[in-house]
Amino acid sequence: EAAVTQSPRSKVAVTGGKVTLSCHQTNNHDYMYWYRQDTGHGLRLIHYSYVADSTEKGDIPDGYKASRPSQENFSLILELASLSQTAVYFCASSDWGAQNTLYFGAGTRLSVL
């Protein structure tokens, strides 16, 4: 079973503060993703990466940065956290090739107060 580990599992942040969510995968997968889950919206793609040291914008990148320093690690950074960024965040990884399965981490529940 593929392994994607997220930290922290939950976090409370203050408005305007900086938040970093971390993701580590041991699957040797090339592709990694950050999704956000809100009730009624399913999961929406924030950023993704197909190779180390490179990141790409997803569908809702505003207010978020990403960093992929190695194949195994992928971080999501909120430089100035806002109330609207309260959500559950999922990291995922996938092998290269069409229609490969995304393996998700357990999620990080972020509350911005």
Added chain:
Amino acid sequence: GDSVTQTEGLVTLTKGLPVMLNCTYQTTYSPFPFWYVQHLNEAPKLLLKSSTDNKRTEHQGFYATLHKSSSSFHLQKSSVQLSDSALYFCALSDPGSFNKLTFGAGTRLAVCP
């Protein structure tokens, strides 16, 4: 861009009854649809996927058939169990873009004794 529509937000059923969760999609590419299941406080996990028109795909008692003519990939099960209570997401993969998934809003299935 791609879009996925799940018409039911909540489906409540008694154990042992059949279920069908609707999924339709819009894409300009050859469709690669998925069903993911998310149990409470867990990560989304792949349930099944398909790329072959009019071929039934099955896993863990659930099945779905891709119908390109109607742009649909409905999820069915003949007899639901209490353990099937979960959030079900239909998703579409863009085959030319690093396996990024576009998710529907999700359907919550609640199975009662």
